[in-house]
Amino acid sequence: MTANVALAGAGPAVVLLHGFPHTWRVWSEIIGPLAAHHRVIAPDLRGFGASSRAPDGYDAGTLATDIAGILDALGESTASVVAIDAGTPVAVLLALRHPARIRRLVVMEALLGTLPGAEDFLAAGPPWWFGFHAVPGLAETVLIGQEARYIDWFLTTGTRGRGVRPDLRDAFLAAYTGTDALRCAFSYYRALPASARQLEQAAVARLTVPALAIGAHPVGDALERQLRPLADDLTAHVIPDCGHIIPLDRPRELLGLLMPFLAAGDRRATS
Template identity: 70%
Template sequence: MTATSTHLVPGVELRRVPVGDVTLNVALAGNGPAVLLLHGFPHTWRLWSRVIGPLAARHRVIAPDLRGFGASDRPTDGYDAATLAGDAEQLLAALGETSASVVAIDAGVPGAFLLALGRPALVRRLVLMESLLGTLPGAEGFLAHGAPWWFGFHAVPGLAESVLTGNEERYIGWFLDAGTLGDGVPDDIRADFVAACTGGEALRSAFSYYRALPESDRQLHRATATGRLTMPVMAVGAHPVGDTLSRQLAPLTDDLTSHQLEDCGHIVPLHRPRALLDLVVPFLGAEAEPAADR
């Protein structure tokens, strides 16, 4: 592992960390019990920019660009939930961590869930937000009229990237605006997300998560047929997922706490960071310094 640079977020160090068949770009900050942050689409580690500082006051924060995103490698495969869980496990090992709390959103959630299910001694606490666990029971209401339109568009191999190349800023911008209920995200973070999804290869790897959804769903059903989560789990819902994730988790957990954030879009860590910290910091068992909210 070699340090490559610091970043605009104070106290953050970026490293390139070899993890199995890929090398991940990883943001690191703070000291203490490890907290692993897993982003979704169309994000990079900078999704967590507004919460890293307060978390790092008491924790070692580990925030990678997931495989295929940002400055991490873009392999041709490995975008299913089980492989993502393996990436997370190997990343913690590479950084010398024997346990961590895990916080995940959107595309990061299924992998985080499988990691906790398969390696309960590794995951101390689990926070999951704004995602579905495939077609596990509890999602029937959300999926009554089918998945959101972009799921099908992104799932067709080669289609979306061929249509969108050259129009990435407008397309990714739509998700950032919709995910903050029209408030938008800071210009520098917006530019970072757009850059991370610009070009045919970047789009292909980002959309590969959607193309792996059928395999991820099979993995989730197999894993939950005999397993359940034993560590404390928190589900956080906003718009549009709401309480769907909580409904899916309820029959699979021994210790579940659920929260719904009002007036909050899908991109919770950027849209309502203070509200998220007010939930997560006590749950992780530490106090954080005040953080600015919108």
């Protein structure tokens, strides 16, 4: 697999993992401030954006292996990892399987498979698109020619109606247009049962790295409640009046949480 990776800055490495329907550009408001003190590594996940459209391997375990490989290729033995949405199970598995490589973990607006704690959030069932995306071949067939309307719904809903910059909207739309691009995106959802099993198996170990869980609308504190039983050192915040796409909807508030948390890990690493 060939990965497209955006790089900026110098210093302790920080990996930024996006979700759906994003690319690395979901971190556009975050990369500059982080790059003042860190080497920022922002890949397009397997099959997304400009990374190669792999036929399989969309389970969280394989994606975590991809990220470890990117760190190896860039000569980074350790890194902090920041993830949202589809990137969150990947980041958590990476931290559970390779705790010596992860300095700090920041995760937001996602659920971790079937781990306990999200029962209230799931009381009425998972979000409707999970089932739609999970049926092999269905969503990409139905949505061909309608990609703009579909992606716009997620971008608008994910910012509570505020929307995203036109250049970012165009970049996301381009990344999710066409049958193969959609197939790759929906393959993540089709691999969710495998990812859930991987998380259950890995969660027998403790999450020993310092972790920060950030919620907004709609996930709120559900991710925190899933992490709390297995995390040794967990801090949690819910950002008010913030949509699902936190890095674009409330970047200033996110940076206010992110930068001191990452800096604390950098000080420990160099002391």
